[in-house]
Amino acid sequence: VYGDDSTVTATAPSIDSVYARIERAPDIKGAESDYFMWGDYNTKEFARQSQLYTATTRQLHGFKGNFNLGNLQLTGLFANNIEGYQRDTITPDGTSGYYFVSRRSVIPGSESIFLESEEINRPGTVVKREPLYRGADYEIDYDRGTILFRRPIFATELNPLQATLVNRIVVTYQNEGGEDSQLYGGRLLFNLRDGSSKIDKTAFLGASYLKEEQGAQDFELYGVDFYAPLTSSGSIVGEYARSQHNTLNFGDVSGSAYRIEANANIGKGFKTQAYYRSVTENFANNATWSFVPGQTRYGGGFSAKISDATSLQLSYDHEENFGIAPAEQTQFFDLFNPQPLPTPGSQIDNSLSTVRAGIQQKIGASDLKLEYVNRSREDRVNNQFEGSASQLVSSLNVPLTQSLNFLAQNELNLNDSDPLYPNRTTLGLDWALYPGVTMRLAHQFFDGGLLEGNNITSLDTLVEHKFTEDTSINARYSIFSGIDGMNDGGSIGLNQRIRVAPGLRLDLGYERVVKYFIGSTATVVSFDEPYATGQSASSLGLFEGNTYSIGMAYTDNPNFNANARFEYRDSSQGDNTVITAGLAGKISPALTAAVRYKQAGGANQLLQGLADTANLRVGLAYRDPNSDKFNALL
Numbered sequence: 001v002y003g004d005d006s007t008v009t010a011t012a013p014s015i016d017s018v019y020a021r022i023e024r025a026p027d028i029k030g031a032e033s034d035y036f037m038w039g040d041y042n043t044k045e046f047a048r049q050s051q052l053y054t055a056t057t058r059q060l061h062g063f064k065g066n067f068n069l070g071n072l073q074l075t076g077l078f079a080n081n082i083e084g085y086q087r088d089t090i091t092p093d094g095t096s097g098y099y100f101v102s103r104r105s106v107i108p109g110s111e112s113i114f115l116e117s118e119e120i121n122r123p124g125t126v127v128k129r130e131p132l133y134r135g136a137d138y139e140i141d142y143d144r145g146t147i148l149f150r151r152p153i154f155a156t157e158l159n160p161l162q163a164t165l166v167n168r169i170v171v172t173y174q175n176e177g178g179e180d181s182q183l184y185g186g187r188l189l190f191n192l193r194d195g196s197s198k199i200d201k202t203a204f205l206g207a208s209y210l211k212e213e214q215g216a217q218d219f220e221l222y223g224v225d226f227y228a229p230l231t232s233s234g235s236i237v238g239e240y241a242r243s244q245h246n247t248l249n250f251g252d253v254s255g256s257a258y259r260i261e262a263n264a265n266i267g268k269g270f271k272t273q274a275y276y277r278s279v280t281e282n283f284a285n286n287a288t289w290s291f292v293p294g295q296t297r298y299g300g301g302f303s304a305k306i307s308d309a310t311s312l313q314l315s316y317d318h319e320e321n322f323g324i325a326p327a328e329q330t331q332f333f334d335l336f337n338p339q340p341l342p343t344p345g346s347q348i349d350n351s352l353s354t355v356r357a358g359i360q361q362k363i364g365a366s367d368l369k370l371e372y373v374n375r376s377r378e379d380r381v382n383n384q385f386e387g388s389a390s391q392l393v394s395s396l397n398v399p400l401t402q403s404l405n406f407l408a409q410n411e412l413n414l415n416d417s418d419p420l421y422p423n424r425t426t427l428g429l430d431w432a433l434y435p436g437v438t439m440r441l442a443h444q445f446f447d448g449g450l451l452e453g454n455n456i457t458s459l460d461t462l463v464e465h466k467f468t469e470d471t472s473i474n475a476r477y478s479i480f481s482g483i484d485g486m487n488d489g490g491s492i493g494l495n496q497r498i499r500v501a502p503g504l505r506l507d508l509g510y511e512r513v514v515k516y517f518i519g520s521t522a523t524v525v526s527f528d529e530p531y532a533t534g535q536s537a538s539s540l541g542l543f544e545g546n547t548y549s550i551g552m553a554y555t556d557n558p559n560f561n562a563n564a565r566f567e568y569r570d571s572s573q574g575d576n577t578v579i580t581a582g583l584a585g586k587i588s589p590a591l592t593a594a595v596r597y598k599q600a601g602g603a604n605q606l607l608q609g610l611a612d613t614a615n616l617r618v619g620l621a622y623r624d625p626n627s628d629k630f631n632a633l634l
Contacts, residue, residue, distance in 0.1 A: 013109060014039035015061050015081060026068045030193050030202060036065040040109055045075040046187055046208055047288075053241035053257035053279070054208055054223035055288040058085075058172065059110050060183065071191045079183040082212070083107055083174045087286035089537040090169040090530070092153035093603045094511040094547025095567045096578050097138075098146040098613065100604050102531050103175035106142040110174035113138060113147070116290055116537070117157060117165040123538035124292035124319075125277075127165060146613075147171070148578075148600060152549045152567055154511045155542055168537050172287060179217070185210040203228045219245040221285055223257075234264030243284050255283030255293070269305030281323030290537040294323025294348065301356070309362040313371070317354045324348065326536035349380040358393075367397040373411075375418050389418035405430035423447040503556015507565070509549035528573065530604035543605055545571025549578075560585035574608035576601045594619040 012019035019039035026034050032045075041064045046056040060079040067074050088101045113132045118125060132138055138149045147169075157165040185208070192203040209222040225239035238260035246252050257280070263273040281294035301315025325348045358371030371393040379386040395409040407428035417423065424447070431439045532540050551565035560583075567578035577600070584594040596617045602610035622632040 012039060015107075015109065028068055028070070030191075031068045032066065032073065034067050036063075038063055041077070043077070043185075043287075045189075046185065046210070048189075048204075048206065048225070048227065050204075050206065050225040050227035050237045050239060051208075052239065052259060052289055053283070053285060053291070054221065054225055054239050055285075056185070056208075056210055056221070057112055058287050059112055062183075071193060073189040073191060075187040075189070077183070077185045082181045082183055084177050084179060085172070085174055085181075085212070085214075085286070087170070087172045087534055088531040089290065089533075089540060090171070091540045091542060091605055092155050092167055092169055093543075093545065093569050093571070093573075093576065093605070094154050094509075095152050095549070095569045095576050095603050096150070096565075096580070096600070097148035097603050098141075098600045099148075099169060100530065100602060100607070101145040101147070101171050101173065102533060103173075103177050104143065104145045105176040106140070106145050107174040107176065108142045111140060112172045112287075114170045115153065116168050116170050118168075118290070120156070120166045122319075124295045125297070126289050126291075129289055145175070148580075148598065151507075152509050152511075152547065154509075154547075156511070166542065168290070168540065170290060170537070179214055181212050181214040183210065183212045201229050217246045219243070219284070230264050234262070236260070236262040241283070241285070243282075245284055253282040255280040257283045257285075257291075269311070270302065271304075272300070272302040274300035284535065286534055291535060292321070292538050293535055294321060296320040296322075299354075311360045313356065313358045313360070315354075315356045319352045319354075321348050321350050326532065326534075326539040347381055351378045352376070365399050367395075369393075369395045371395075373421075375421065377418070387416050387418075389416050389421070390414040391418075391421065403432040503554055505553045505555075507549070507551040507553075509547070509567075511547045528605045530606050540605075543571060543573045545569055545573065557585075569603070573605055574602075574610075576603050577612065590622055590624045592621045592623075594621075 012021075019037075021035060021037035021039065023033050023035035023037075040059065040061045043056045043058050043060065045066060046054075048055075060077065061081045062077065062079040064077040065075070084103065086101070086103050090099050090101075092099075111134070113134075115130045115132060116126045117128050119127065132149075134140060136150070138147050140147050153167065153169060155167055157167065187206060187208040189204050189206045192205075203226075205224070205226045207222075207224045210220070212219045221241065221243045223239055223241035226237065228236045230236065239258075241257045242254065243256075244252070244254040258278045259276065261273075261275040261277075263271070265271050276298040278296040278298075279291055279293050283293055297317065297319045299315065299317035301313065303311060303313045305311045325346050353374075353376045355374045356371060358369060360367065360369040362368075373391040373393055374388065375391075376388040377386055390413065392412045392414060393409065394412075396407070398406045400406055407426070407430060409424075409426040411421070411424040413421075413423050429441050431441075528541055528543055529539065547567065547569045549565065549567040551563070553561075553563035555561050555563075562581075562583050564581040565578070567576075569576040579599040580597065582594070582596045584592070586592050594617075597615070599612050599614040601607075601612045620632075620634040622630075624630070
């Protein structure tokens, strides 16, 4: 609670103070528990590995039941105490907070918070999604609608030789400003068990239905999905989803989403995958992963190892973007009267086809890779993203000595240059300083497109070293310079955790973002916004600035624990200082004292000039270890 690594678990949560649950283990190998309950609950049965568009991840209150009849699993739920439901996406600024959601007066316990990452120039496909938990990862002020994380949340994840990822904070919650509603849901799951007790290895076919009565904005979602594991360490998943809802701008609308994906390992050296995803522009689901309404993507590829030294890769990807992109929401009325769904903005109608074919050859201790890439774009609204461009990508990894590696990569356009993928040359050196510590120096040159005249210099230190049993370092340090392009930028990231002594830990952090992606992309126009509502995460841009943080924690003494952290964000969009500190210890065997101090401003984009909030809490607890007749808490 006070930074001393303690945890809190609610065993019977219920906002109406009544909780009941009866449960049994069915006599079916691999089956989940049978139960009936009343209280607060999650919706994990409605968010299987086969579900993306039909998934529902929410915190609800009411009735929930699950029952197994042989291979058939039935799940039903009813939530009778739902107020306004909202989804907000926020660009992190590199600090812990405070991050303001779009609504005040959040219903306690109704929030679900995730940290999502996707490729910065390919909005619409989330690469990874990490759930965050109250207490362990963040604390929330329900009255003000503010979130303060336990650690800084960086805006990007950058590796100069791989794709750059952008991070976003996704928050769904209920609030008192919305209309009261009720929710009904049901799910049928037919399991094709093969005697295995592992649930994630069982093939199944599922169907789900959910309806939320919200008065003028009723919402209905239903669909089917399946999951089939393959004996060759692969799987096939598929789903169809359909939604129907009322909107402020278009009235009663409906939309569909489709997905089928397959991957398989055939033999020892052959891997293949294929995928198809399509979302119509009017499909909606605010309780699942982020996606871009009005987008279709399909493709596939394979890699084959034809000898111990030679391997081949081939892939194809096609992307269609259509419909209406979200509008910028920075006016007073938009910010303080947010709608569950985004306001429509500009028309989008374009496509991109990408073909890749490559060969990788091992020559002695060196690795040589040659790849042909063709990108063909059509823009049916304007000519900003129009044309066909081919690139020849060659890369080389040569060990010069036992501790020194030379890296080189060249991306050369063979005809017209793609505006988002210009000519680029990367040169680098990997130096193994000693076991567990590697330093990488790299430089990138850009020529043509939107990045013409830019260059990036990076210095990475990858550290994983254990000095003694009590002292170890894990770090990543990067330096980037020379970025002044309209749609690109540089990033510095330092994540370092040092165990100085038994029980004493030091954390350091540094990130720099320079002129990152504000403007047009193939799927949307991105803006500086405090938050994006509904499924409009791709409209959020990144803003420049520097973030520094340092923290210390001492937890070795059972009678005394302490922690402190200082963070500072410096940017053209406003500064933010975060200070947190806590102490907890025993004054005597019977008397325990605790103090907690927090100070932070607003971490959202465009919240310039917002005054800091300071909060001080002091607590005393009396409990005689020799007698339990009298206890006191202040």
